[in-house]
Amino acid sequence: MATMDLRADIREFLSSRRARIAPEQAGLPAYGGNRRVKGLRREEVALLAGVSVDYYVRMERGSLAGASDGVLDALASALQLDEAERDHLFHLARQSGAPSGPRRRRPAVKVRSTLRQVLDAISDAPAWICNGRYDVLAMNELARALFSPVLADPRRPANTARFVYLAPEAARDFFVDYDQVAGDVAAKLRMEAGRNPHDEELIALVGELSTRSELFRQRWASQDVRLHRSGRKRMHHPIVGRLDLDVETLGLPAEPGLHLTVYTAPAGTPTADNLALLASWAATQQTLPTEFDARNG
Structure with a gap:
């Protein structure tokens, strides 16, 4: 693995968390017997998080740059994230907003x-x-x-x-x-x-x-x-x-x-x-x- 693909990580993380929540788990009606999407639809996540569908789609495509803590908290609630998942979402958002950089080797740690x-x-x-x-x-x-x-x-x-x-x-x-x-x-x-x-x-x-x-x-x-x-x-x-x-x-x-x-x-x-x-x-x-x-x- 030459590098971590941050946009891919964001996309896969959000889509995988969305896929595990059935509409009834989120308090939403499940219209129709045959849903083509496993779990919640993107528009349902957007509704639960209180953001526009276009905005959520951009986030799930890998762009969390500029997302406020309030938006991230709302998204975490909509996706029913646990503490570790919420922390991970915030880490991904911070990295998304940071200037991209090359791989870096950390200096060897000496235990005091x-x-x-x-x-x-x-x-x-x-x-x-x-x-x-x-x-x-x-x-x-x-x-x-x-x-x-x-x-x-x-x-x-x-x-x-x-x-x-x-x-x-x-x-x-x-x-x-x-x-x-x-x-x-x-x-x-x-x-x-x-x-x-x-x-x-x-x-x-x-x-x-x-x-x-x-x-x-x-x-x-x-x-x-x-x-x-x-x-x-x-x-x-x-x-x-x-x-x-x-x-x-x-x-x-x-x-x-x-x-x-x-x-x-x-x-x-x-x-x-x-x-x-x-x-x-x-x-x-x-x-x-x-x-x-x-x-x-």
Whole structure:
């Protein structure tokens, strides 16, 4: 993929959200038994959003430049967008109004020593720092042990999106809910593309995954988006077996675009016992560093 086509992304996102809403879901009468359009018609979206049909057609053709926050809010309501989808719409609008620019490579991110100290201080829970492309930038010892299947690929920085889509057999063995994880990864990458459509490394990653994974092509084409949120991850670790982990993902305000993720389990549960066993095993293993995790960096 040489570049992100912003107009195509806008067109496909709006048309896909429109197609999933039946008229009765929007409180509109469905005249006639045979509608040629799946979901709402463009004129129905325009009516719900309080804009002219011509204006909505221009937006769905890929032009969100100049759309006010009020219009975008009305459009989000008309299309029944959730929080992530609404944020994505606003990101697309901002990019549509920005001067077009070439792809750009961001300078390599170095995780600050104080953040490394935070990771190391979290001794009883796996914790790591990653960016919006799923590059793993720093991990504590327990996270290295937990994600040893991901780190088995020598390519650095380790990237969990590549693991999910380009090592599907290993990923299916590791993630109990593989299909959900695969969908979330593609949706979060789509969200990142809306924020940073000229990011050269993101473009290269999406291109690589699209070329090598039919499943990724399908998930990417769905136009689904997700926010980084808390939740539950169920894993099957090759050493300690089943782990049902609570996941908290926090943005780092001083490091825009980076996220700290911590995996925990309630005390006294089988997963907590298995985490303790994993920590004992990790103490006997050679460290598998990420590219950005060298202590002399």
